[in-house]
Amino acid sequence: MAVSYIPENKVFAVCTYQLSSAPQKFSHSRSTFNVYYENTKQPILTVDDRNVKVEFTCKSPANLAGTLLAFGAGLAVGALVFLSGPVGWIAFGVGAAIFVGGAVATIKAVNHKCTDPLNGGQWFLAHNSVKINGASAITRSSILKCGNSGVLTPFFDEASANAAASSIASKNKWELGINVVASFGAGFFLPGAFTGFGAASVAGKIWLAGGRFIAGFAVFSGINYAFRGGIRWGHENVGDVSDNTTYDRMNNHSENVVNRETGKIEEQDIDQNSLWGAPSKPDDFVQDSEDIIEIKKESGAWYKITSYKRGTVAGKITNIAESRRVHASNxxxxxxxxxxxxxxxxxxxxxxxxxxxxxxxxxxxxxxxxxxxxxxxxxxxxxxxxxxxxxxxxxxxxNSLKSLASNSVQGALFLIPFIGTIFSEEARVDLAQGMAADLAAEPGGSKLVATTPVD
Structure with a gap:
């Protein structure tokens, strides 16, 4: 099936990380070009072109800024509630410092530009046998992964692009709000975790000082990996995008590409589910500091989730709080x-x-x-x-969500980031469904087409 090349000024861009509710248009990055669509203002874009004409408001820097502000404020308030004396004032000062850091990050988020992250990104599914000014051409089938991890796709139909952009922005705003609440709660309850520090054993002090947070991040990453995988399994097998090519490619497609920093060839994926990732917000480390959750995949789409309660200051697990089987398709x-x-x-x-x-x-x-x-x-x-x-x-x-929570407020806070994951995953679904709507509305795309869209 023939598929259109991408002319500048004609094709809209929608990003899974956008907070702004409107699409933008793909723009060139090259300084020179001599292949045009209909006029000299419409150069045909290639893999070297990774930019948009108007910057998106991006959830990545906004998320960092909002969660730092919330975590710092929560930590300062929690220090006054749970601690006293010099230790309390030190904790209050740390919280205030983090809050100031959040204010600085907010200024950077407001002035965020897409150009640098996009230039650090990578086009996938290019038309490698067709070169334009020495670079592989891109088509309607191509997908751009931003350096901030957002995924951008080209739209020819403005109405479809507007609908997808608006829906994605709404999901990302919900996710941002949820993360802010989680970070405030994590900061607020953190000082209370150190109330027994002075009387703890050496092992207990080590655990309270840092071990629990490293373990917490590892456990949280594993649970979120399984949770996100369950959502994607459901969408791929029984959801509205079970036969959607874009959604399948986002989850499963990878290519050998040249790392522009090292010059080495390495395999990169578009947006596959990954177990390990750098923490993006303060509560990534402290969200499950009171409970340890173990999740095991069973047959089919079933997962067994077991919650353990910390029984001593050294973190020894003494009993199972709750165990439940959860199905990914609910x-x-x-x-x-x-x-x-x-x-x-x-x-x-x-x-x-x-x-x-x-x-x-x-x-x-x-x-x-x-x-x-x-x-x-x-x-x-x-x-x-x-x-x-x-x-x-x-x-x-x-019931599945209840199985992840303890009876404390901290347990409720443990659930909040998983709700944020749902909104994040639904934004990806919106992009895939928007691409299908765009193809239905503008099946011809531009008049300049490739008979072999991907090679």
């Missing part, structure tokens, strides 16, 4: 059933999604839903079955 089932809400019996009888869910029910995929159905009919879906399914899926999702 959120996706809720989304699917929401699409069937309000449909009549006749509409459900012919609806493809309703027919597929009925087949899944009859094959035993959702036993809890089937057992809870008041008027189960193996021959056709009915409105009461939809209502009962929504109730069961909502209850399962609620």
């Amino acid at each position: 959120v996706n089932l809720q989304r699917q059933l929401a699409n069937l809400e309000g449909l009549s019996r006749q509409q459900l009888r012919t609806n493809p999604l309703a027919r597929q869910l009925l087949t899944d029910l009859n094959n035993g995929k959702y036993p809890e839903w089937r057992n809870a159905a008041r008027f189960y009919n193996s021959g056709r879906m009915n409105p009461s079955m939809v209502d009962d399914g929504q109730a069961v899926a909502a209850a399962n999702s609620k």
Whole structure:
């Protein structure tokens, strides 16, 4: 299938990290070019062109600024509540210093420019056999990964680009707000974690001083990796983007590219789920400092989540607080059933999604839903079955989240970053769905097309 090349001034850019609600337009980075689309103001872009005409407001620096401000404020207030004397004033001063650091980061976030991070990024899925001014051409199929980890794709239809950009910005603003709340809570409760420091053993002091935070980051990273993987598994297998090419490529595509700093060839991916990553906000280290959570993958999409409670000041695990099996598809089932809400019996009888869910029910995929159905009919879906399914899926999702929390406020704070992960993942889905909408609205793209889009 032929696919369009990318002319400047004609193609919109949408980014998974944008906080601004409007798309921008891709721009050239090269100083010289001689291949144009329709006029000299529309050069054909290549992998050397990694820029946009107007800067996006990016969630990456905004997230750092907001969480530093919140963590510093929480730490200062928590020091006054939990500590006294010189130690309390020292902690208060540290919190105030972090708050000032957050203010400086806020100024930088306001003045953030996309140019440097984008120039440090990489185009994937280029048309490598077609060179324009010595560089591989890019097409509608190409995806740009920014140095700040955002993913940008080209849109030809302005309405589709506007819709995708607005939805992504909304998700990112929710994520930012959630992270600010989590960081304030983490800062507020942190001083209380040191109240027994003076009476602790040497091992206890080592644990309280730093060991617990290193272990906490490791455990949190592992849990978030599994949680994010479960969300992506659901979208790829039963979600609205199960057959979406863009979403599949974001999750699974990698290429051998030349590292511009070292000159060495290395494998890079677009946006695969990774276990380890640099901490991006203060609460990454302290979010689970009271509880240790272990997550193990079982058969299929099932995960076993076990919560352990710290029993001594040295961090010795003394008992299991709670253990539960969690299924990755609860959120996706809720989304699917929401699409069937309000449909009549006749509409459900012919609806493809309703027919597929009925087949899944009859094959035993959702036993809890089937057992809870008041008027189960193996021959056709009915409105009461939809209502009962929504109730069961909502209850399962609620119970799954409860299994990650302790009975304390700190336990509730432990959950907040996972909610932020949901919004982050949904922003990626918005981009993939927006690309599908763009292709449907503007299937021809530009008049300059490649017969082999990727090689």
